[in-house]
Amino acid sequence: MPSIKDVARAAGVSTATVSRVLAGSDHVKEETRQRVLSTIELLNYRPNLVARSLRSQKSARIGLVVSDIRNPFFTAISRAVEDAAYEQGYSVLLCNTDEDPAKEELYLNVLHDESVAGIIFSPTQQFSARLSTFKSDIPFVIIDRAVNAAQADMVLLDNVAAGYELTTHLIQNGYTRLAGLFGNASTTGKERNKGFRKALEDYQLKPLAEQFIPPRIQQGYETTLMLLDQPNRPDAIFTSNSLLTAGAFQAIRYRNLKVPDDVALVGFDETTWGALVDPPITLIAQPTEEIGRTATELLFQRIEDPGRSPRTVILKGKLIARGSSAPRVNK
Amino acid sequence: MPSIKDVARAAGVSTATVSRVLAGSDHVKEETRQRVLSTIELLNYRPNLVARSLRSQKSARIGLVVSDIRNPFFTAISRAVEDAAYEQGYSVLLCNTDEDPAKEELYLNVLHDESVAGIIFSPTQQFSARLSTFKSDIPFVIIDRAVNAAQADMVLLDNVAAGYELTTHLIQNGYTRLAGLFGNASTTGKERNKGFRKALEDYQLKPLAEQFIPPRIQQGYETTLMLLDQPNRPDAIFTSNSLLTAGAFQAIRYRNLKVPDDVALVGFDETTWGALVDPPITLIAQPTEEIGRTATELLFQRIEDPGRSPRTVILKGKLIARGSSAPRVNK
DNA sequence: ACATTTAGTGTAAACGATTACATTTTTGTT
DNA sequence: AACAAAAATGTAATCGTTTACACTAAATGT
Numbered sequence: 001m002p003s004i005k006d007v008a009r010a011a012g013v014s015t016a017t018v019s020r021v022l023a024g025s026d027h028v029k030e031e032t033r034q035r036v037l038s039t040i041e042l043l044n045y046r047p048n049l050v051a052r053s054l055r056s057q058k059s060a061r062i063g064l065v066v067s068d069i070r071n072p073f074f075t076a077i078s079r080a081v082e083d084a085a086y087e088q089g090y091s092v093l094l095c096n097t098d099e100d101p102a103k104e105e106l107y108l109n110v111l112h113d114e115s116v117a118g119i120i121f122s123p124t125q126q127f128s129a130r131l132s133t134f135k136s137d138i139p140f141v142i143i144d145r146a147v148n149a150a151q152a153d154m155v156l157l158d159n160v161a162a163g164y165e166l167t168t169h170l171i172q173n174g175y176t177r178l179a180g181l182f183g184n185a186s187t188t189g190k191e192r193n194k195g196f197r198k199a200l201e202d203y204q205l206k207p208l209a210e211q212f213i214p215p216r217i218q219q220g221y222e223t224t225l226m227l228l229d230q231p232n233r234p235d236a237i238f239t240s241n242s243l244l245t246a247g248a249f250q251a252i253r254y255r256n257l258k259v260p261d262d263v264a265l266v267g268f269d270e271t272t273w274g275a276l277v278d279p280p281i282t283l284i285a286q287p288t289e290e291i292g293r294t295a296t297e298l299l300f301q302r303i304e305d306p307g308r309s310p311r312t313v314i315l316k317g318k319l320i321a322r323g324s325s326a327p328r329v330n331k
Numbered sequence: 332m333p334s335i336k337d338v339a340r341a342a343g344v345s346t347a348t349v350s351r352v353l354a355g356s357d358h359v360k361e362e363t364r365q366r367v368l369s370t371i372e373l374l375n376y377r378p379n380l381v382a383r384s385l386r387s388q389k390s391a392r393i394g395l396v397v398s399d400i401r402n403p404f405f406t407a408i409s410r411a412v413e414d415a416a417y418e419q420g421y422s423v424l425l426c427n428t429d430e431d432p433a434k435e436e437l438y439l440n441v442l443h444d445e446s447v448a449g450i451i452f453s454p455t456q457q458f459s460a461r462l463s464t465f466k467s468d469i470p471f472v473i474i475d476r477a478v479n480a481a482q483a484d485m486v487l488l489d490n491v492a493a494g495y496e497l498t499t500h501l502i503q504n505g506y507t508r509l510a511g512l513f514g515n516a517s518t519t520g521k522e523r524n525k526g527f528r529k530a531l532e533d534y535q536l537k538p539l540a541e542q543f544i545p546p547r548i549q550q551g552y553e554t555t556l557m558l559l560d561q562p563n564r565p566d567a568i569f570t571s572n573s574l575l576t577a578g579a580f581q582a583i584r585y586r587n588l589k590v591p592d593d594v595a596l597v598g599f600d601e602t603t604w605g606a607l608v609d610p611p612i613t614l615i616a617q618p619t620e621e622i623g624r625t626a627t628e629l630l631f632q633r634i635e636d637p638g639r640s641p642r643t644v645i646l647k648g649k650l651i652a653r654g655s656s657a658p659r660v661n662k
Numbered sequence: 663a664c665a666t667t668t669a670g671t672g673t674a675a676a677c678g679a680t681t682a683c684a685t686t687t688t689t690g691t692t
Numbered sequence: 693a694a695c696a697a698a699a700a701t702g703t704a705a706t707c708g709t710t711t712a713c714a715c716t717a718a719a720t721g722t
Contacts, residue, residue, distance in 0.1 A: 027701085028699095029701090048446070049679095052679055075406055086441075114381075272604055363670080382710090665721085668717100674711100679706100682705090691696080
């Protein structure tokens with residue numbers, strides 16, 4: 001593996017000159033530059049990024065910390081971040097916290113030790129407490145979940161509006177006995193609940209149930225069974241993320257109920273299966289590609305200028321109305 | 332950010348001693364060790380991994396190169412690899428090639444430049460050609476797809492057996508006009524096809540169609556439509572990966588056909604949706620957790636001992652029979 | 663009592679790049 | 693032709709570790 005010294009020697013120049021050529025400095029004579037470049041080519045030299053990082057005290061790596069890579073939303077985000085990062089010559093270290101604050105802390109430390117240039121992440125709820133400590137250190141951008149202190153760059157969905165729109169859609173399609181399943185691991189669930197409530201209020205309706213539960217398929221399944229078995233069964237179920245939607249869907253099928261005739265179902269996030277099941281699921285699609293790209297861009301901007309005032313970008317979801325919430329037929 | 336020098340100074344020792352304590356060397360007096368440790372605690376010192384990598388010429392990072400992170404199989408693999416790696420104190424750089432040889436080459440270079448200790452990856456078909464060049468360099472483990480030269484560690488599914496089992500299952504359940512959709516981006520599709528053929532031969536049947544197509548939902552959809560519109564419609568469709576399964580399922584629904592009465596459908600890999608659709612999909616589940624862990628372990632072993640002779644681990648898939656291939660009822 | 667081993671520690675040279683500063687070469691001016 | 697200014701290049705320190713080697717002091721053997 002040739003080093004910059006080998007190149008310098010072979011090209012008959014000093015390492016400084018090679019470095020300058022590499023950096024694209026314009027203080028190198030064209031002739032020399034060519035000579036160095038062809039030597040680099042010849043020796044198949046590639047600069048050692050570790051050495052470069054050590055010397056320049058910065059790296060071309062960013063960390064991506066997601067709470068569950070199995071959630072298709074985060075999978076999509078990962079792709080977008082990765083694409084955006086690699087376009088800028090950055091690599092991505094992926095970390096998966098499973099909503100576990102201990103793992104989160106571990107990974108933030110790891111990323112710190114790896115000298116990443118910045119971090120994009122979806123924090124656990126417990127993170128807000130640590131935010132102040134963390135802030136001093138590495139540039140970071142929060143995605144998906146608001147943190148208390150507005151002292152950070154964030155890319156969020158307008159969750160209240162999305163919850164409102166999805167709920168309104170149900171109401172306007174004739175559903176009145178609404179139950180909601182909300183993830184309890186983040187503010188996202190809370191905000192979507194806020195929109196849910198607001199919509200109900202605006203139509204002078206009362207929620208039949210509001211459950212805050214862990215964002216897992218199993219939990220969605222169990223809670224939905226419970227709701228379905230109550231005397232006054234809901235005629236529509238609102239779920240605040242796709243894992244809960246999957247669980248709810250399973251439960252409904254398990255009880256041999258018809259969607260949407262017996263009970264409608266709506267949720268969040270485009271998934272492979274949402275369009276495949278019968279009926280397909282009505283949902284709010286998040287602009288994952290845009291979220292990932294925006295977060296990456298914000299991060300680069302902050303790396304560039306750590307002093308700039310924090311910015312929050314709020315994106316809109318898109319209602320995709322499908323069979324699972326088709327207008328209610330009078331019975 | 333304190334460095335080892337700061338610790339050394341504060342503890343009244345040399346940096347060498349601090350380093351020895353850090354490395355757990357037993358050539359340090361207990362009293363000194365304690366003093367150093369408490370100084371480290373006090374200053375909240377954490378070793379700089381970049382400097383460590385540079386000096387020791389190795390790093391605690393591994394690269395994971397997958398061909399499509401949106402494929403739930405690879406998502407699952409990622410998780411497993413990540414967990415296994417972090418348990419050993421390694422971080423994971425994630426790369427996504429989209430089956431694009433150019434991206435693959437780019438990422439392999441990036442990983443090389445990042446001085447990763449090793450790479451786990453699912454190569455594109457074009458990779459085999461580059462294998463010999465690549466071999467000299469970084470330790471790596473191939474997953475999911477066999478490469479020509481057996482000169483590499485590999486963790487694979489017994490794809491021929493899996494294809495055979497899945498096909499036999501269809502035949503034994505009374506299906507006779509079988510069509511197969513196989514991914515054309517890897518050897519995996521070919522091998523599953525081999526099992527498919529073998530099973531048909533053993534039962535003296537002829538395949539109705541064998542299509543090798545890009546592993547995308549859209550392609551699966553279009554090809555299935557084409558198959559369904561032929562005069563002699565298949566009574567069962569075999570798909571070699573979950574994206575093709577999804578596409579096929581969509582197409583079947585679009586033509587308003589009943590699964591499995593009009594046409595059965597089987598595929599590979601556990602997905603969220605496979606169990607949710609009606610009827611749920613029969614499939615061969617791969618032991619993703621085990622694949623990921625095994626690959627990571629093999630990689631660590633190879634990093635440890637680069638000279639050892641390559642090893643191929645072949646794991647068995649598990650048939651999960653569900654409604655989409657229920658025994659055929661006589662018409 | 664002296665030589666020899668052993669344990670504990672320090673010194674300083676790496677690892678491979680970047681970069682401030684010094685030096686040399688080129689160019690331009692008179 | 694001489695000098696100044698500008699351009700090109702080189703020298704060497706530096707980033708934060710690890711580690712071969714050197715050294716000291718104490719322990720052991722004779």
